[in-house]
Amino acid sequence: MNRYQFETLKANILIVDDTPFNLRLLSKLLTDQGYDVGKALNGSLALKSAQAEPPDLILLDISMPEMDGYEVCERLKSDPQTSQIPVIFLSALDEVFNKVKAFSVGGVDYITKPFQPEEVIARVQTHLNIQALQNALRKEQEKSERLLLNILPESIVQELKEKQIATPKQYEEASFLFCDIVSFSPNTSPMPPGDVVSLLNEIFSIFDELAHHHGVEKIRTIGDAYFIASGLPLVRPDHAEAMADMALDMQTAIAQFYWPTGEPLRLRIGINTGGPVVAAVIGTKKFAYDVWGDTVNIACRMENHGLPGRIQVTEATYERLKYNYELEERGAIAVKGKGEMITYWLIGKK
Numbered sequence: 165m166n167r168y169q170f171e172t173l174k175a176n177i178l179i180v181d182d183t184p185f186n187l188r189l190l191s192k193l194l195t196d197q198g199y200d201v202g203k204a205l206n207g208s209l210a211l212k213s214a215q216a217e218p219p220d221l222i223l224l225d226i227s228m229p230e231m232d233g234y235e236v237c238e239r240l241k242s243d244p245q246t247s248q249i250p251v252i253f254l255s256a257l258d259e260v261f262n263k264v265k266a267f268s269v270g271g272v273d274y275i276t277k278p279f280q281p282e283e284v285i286a287r288v289q290t291h292l293n294i295q296a297l298q299n300a301l302r303k304e305q306e307k308s309e310r311l312l313l314n315i316l317p318e319s320i321v322q323e324l325k326e327k328q329i330a331t332p333k334q335y336e337e338a339s340f341l342f343c344d345i346v347s348f349s350p351n352t353s354p355m356p357p358g359d360v361v362s363l364l365n366e367i368f369s370i371f372d373e374l375a376h377h378h379g380v381e382k383i384r385t386i387g388d389a390y391f392i393a394s395g396l397p398l399v400r401p402d403h404a405e406a407m408a409d410m411a412l413d414m415q416t417a418i419a420q421f422y423w424p425t426g427e428p429l430r431l432r433i434g435i436n437t438g439g440p441v442v443a444a445v446i447g448t449k450k451f452a453y454d455v456w457g458d459t460v461n462i463a464c465r466m467e468n469h470g471l472p473g474r475i476q477v478t479e480a481t482y483e484r485l486k487y488n489y490e491l492e493e494r495g496a497i498a499v500k501g502k503g504e505m506i507t508y509w510l511i512g513k514k
Contacts, residue, residue, distance in 0.1 A: 175220035175292050176200040180210040182228040193281050207231030214246045226255040234269050241270040250291045316453050317381055319397045332444035338395030339407040340463035343433040346472040348388040351423045370417045378410045396443050404437045404484035411475045430473040434466025437481040465499045475510040482508045489513055
């Protein structure tokens with residue numbers, strides 16, 4: 165007996181038949197085989213029972229008053245809660261038309277009355293085994309999708325599932341944030357490697373939760389650097405505001421961490437808003453979602469030319485935030501590849 169056969173001995177089977185004799189006969193037959201059995205005398209009761217406690221398999225008669233087996237099956241298949249339950253039709257109707265219709269509405273098998281007990285048991289066992297295998301496969305697919313969602317945005321994963329390819333997209337405007345941990349290398353050099361990894365994992369896990377909360381997209385981490393986009397892949401008009409809120413919460417979060425020396429950890433954060441930018445998935449074996457454009461490069465420069473514990477934003481971001489946030493002009497600074505730029509410090513919300 166294989167693993168799936170052992171599991172299905174404890175399966176729950178719902179029998180639907182308007183003839184009490186058939187219900188008693190099938191119930192005894194399946195109970196003697198170790199199954200848990202539920203019974204319903206009509207289609208309405210069957211639907212209520214299946215929705216209240218979905219069985220592992222349903223044996224369904226066709227010729228019943230008020231609602232026949234075909235309609236019951238159609239309703240079961242249209243409900244996400246019961247759509248995966250295998251339905252075996254069991255009927256005295258022996259015409260090809262009846263069998264074809266049974267399969268067309270979602271049945272997995274068809275047994276003709278009067279039935280042989282051995283045939284019923286064999287077919288029930290077979291479809292329970294198939295269902296167990298399908299459930300195991302479904303769980304593995306869900307696990308794979310969860311892993312993929314840890315790497316790529318949800319909308320990109322859906323596109324890959326539907327088209328097997330993610331089309332590069334251009335966005336006319338978005339906001340980008342780069343941050344790094346100030347003095348990371350000198351402070352971590354005396355620490356054991358495992359402690360360094362644990363520290364980064366703890367900090368970045370909090371940042372990941374904040375990104376999810378604010379609806380922004382983590383693009384990647386490189387060492388102690390963290391790169392986020394707002395306004396892609398899902399377009400949103402308040403991308404700059406969402407990024408500002410994210411940056412402020414990151415500053416609050418990092419304040420709870422201290423180096424072994426007792427000195428608090430600090431972030432250097434830079435934000436820029438603009439476009440156009442192009443976002444795409446690169447790679448075929450190790451996927452990576454990335455963004456390219458001058459706007460992204462300037463955001464990186466804002467972090468590079470920033471100061472510890474401060475959030476530096478460009479004039480473009482300032483124009484989006486100035487009505488609802490407190491900002492302080494830093495003045496003109498020399499930015500590599502851009503010359504002088506007027507920048508601002510983001511202080512908080514008004």
